[in-house]
Amino acid sequence: MDARYTRVDFHDGISRYGASLTEAVHRLADPAGLRVEMLISDERQLALLPDGVPWHRITGPTSAGEPFVARQVRALRPDVVFSPMQTMGSLGRDYALILTLHDLIYYEYPTPPRNLPEPIRWLWRLYHLGYAPQRFLLDRADAVATVSQTTADLIAAHRLTRRPVHVVPNAPQPAGVPRDPEAAPTRELLYMGSFMDYKDVESILDAVPLLSGYTVRLLSRLTAERRRELAEHLRRARAAAGARGAEVVFHDGTDEAEYTALLRRATASVTLSRAEGFGLPVAEAQAQGTPVICSDLPIFREVAGHGTAAWNGVPLEGDRGAALAARVRGLEDPAAFAAASRASAEHAAGYTWDRSARRLLDLVEGLLADRGR
Structure with missing residues (x-):
């Protein structure tokens, strides 16, 4: 090996x-x-x-x-x-x-x-x-x-x-027993992944003004230059919408224990990447029973369970921030969240x-x- x-x-x-x-x-x-x-x-x-x-x-x-x-x-x-x-x-x-x-x-x-x-x-x-x-x-x-x-x-x-x-x-790493799908999630959204251009983290930030009451956590490490770029994009998005919306937290890296704890309580893991090889954070979240909101890419259709209650796809074109926010709001219904949580864990068990x-x-x-x- x-x-x-x-x-x-x-x-x-x-x-x-x-x-x-x-x-x-x-x-x-x-x-x-x-x-x-x-x-x-x-x-x-x-x-x-x-x-x-x-x-x-x-x-x-x-x-x-x-x-x-x-x-x-x-x-x-x-x-x-x-x-x-x-x-x-x-x-x-x-x-x-x-x-x-x-x-x-x-x-x-x-x-x-x-x-x-x-x-x-x-x-x-x-x-x-x-x-x-x-x-x-x-x-x-x-x-x-x-x-x-x-x-x-x-x-x-x-x-x-x-x-x-x-x-x-x-x-994903072995997850043990998935979270309780009937337990109310915290209003937190997680992004785990790099900050390269094709990951389109900017579209996640475009949803921030529309998600008052939520916290968006960007978990991965990033350079100081990239953080300044994203902070400026967030400032412009809030100014254009005339609303502050969700809080945004740059974690600049997280360990396994913290990552798992965040996954097991959050509303969703989100990724609006425009290309992906597999999307391991998708499988990691679903293994914990956490719904995923992701781009409508062929690879995510395969990994995230297209055609099941686990699927929450966002189009590659149009106002992607608004589409993401709409998917998040849809998970505020306890029945919808529970169905997505169960289906996510079932699908991830195949990996x-x-x-x-x-x-x-x-x-x-x-x-x-x-x-x-």
């Missing part, structure tokens, strides 16, 4: 996916007669990785030597290597390789994450100018994994690989790390069989 994308401070989406999948695969692999080991690039990563899994330290995934990393990995004599990204070097490998493509967001929104080094940011932009580099990377693998059927369909539509594509979904791990183990056993092992 390539765990080099694990963070050293707190998980992001790729980090949590890799670490959670590694824990579940390790726990389920012994009965199948498989031994699981991890590749890391920094021993500080071990703090966010499961205990008891053997590990090996190799070079980092953004090093100049990454195209040749298979030389280091080959010396460890693995049968199969799984990477939660698609950029792992493969030159000279003698083992089966599974690469992961989470989504195609950055072809539509090519701005790279701001935390990447500047040379990597330029390579990122060049990489996403067309599909040829993606095809080259994916075709080096024996199989490709992705986190949703929506992305698997997009990979097929754009003919991104000749290799078989397998869905190994993301999943577990054990289920994803079993899919990956099935894929591994298939590759071993193909190689006569």
Whole structure:
């Protein structure tokens, strides 16, 4: 398991996916007669990785030597290597390789994450100018994994690989017993996610003047510059509406315990992202029995339960702030909230790390069989 994308401070989406999948695969692999080991690039990563899994330290995934990393990995004599990204070097490998493509967001929104080094940011932009580099990377693998059927369909539509594509979904952390759907929620709305442009947090803020009596909590960390941009957008939205509306709280990061406590009492988790790879905060909220109000995207239709009482979709066009506010007001009816809460928990139960791990183990056993092992 390539765990080099694990963070050293707190998980992001790729980090949590890799670490959670590694824990579940390790726990389920012994009965199948498989031994699981991890590749890391920094021993500080071990703090966010499961205990008891053997590990090996190799070079980092953004090093100049990454195209040749298979030389280091080959010396460890693995049968199969799984990477939660698609950029792992493969030159000279003698083992089966599974690469992961989470989504195609950055072809539509090519701005790279701001935390990447500047040379990597330029390579990122060049990489996403067309599909040829993606095809080259994916075709080096024996199989490709992705986190949703929506992305698997997009990979097929754009003919991104000749290799078989397998869905190994993301999943929320184990939630225990969901919240009581009959208990009245607090008038709080939660946003968990990055503040990149395509997340359209501005439309959430456009709803603020229409939601007097609520508190909107923006939970994730953000730069001082981005906070100033959003604060100015909020000021203009309030001025245009002539109303202050909801209170807005910038948490600038929250730990797991606080996040869970907020989810289990809030009216809804909200996201108006214009593109998404999976939408883990959607599954996390629903696992707690918390309704989700989200953009009407194909991936959210898959993850958030379109066609059930759990679905509260907001169109991608028009006055999205007003549409969000209307959805929030709809949940003020106790019967509507209870129905959405129950349906959310039922839908989220379909996503577990054990289920994803079993899919990956099935894929591994298939590759071993193909190689006569």
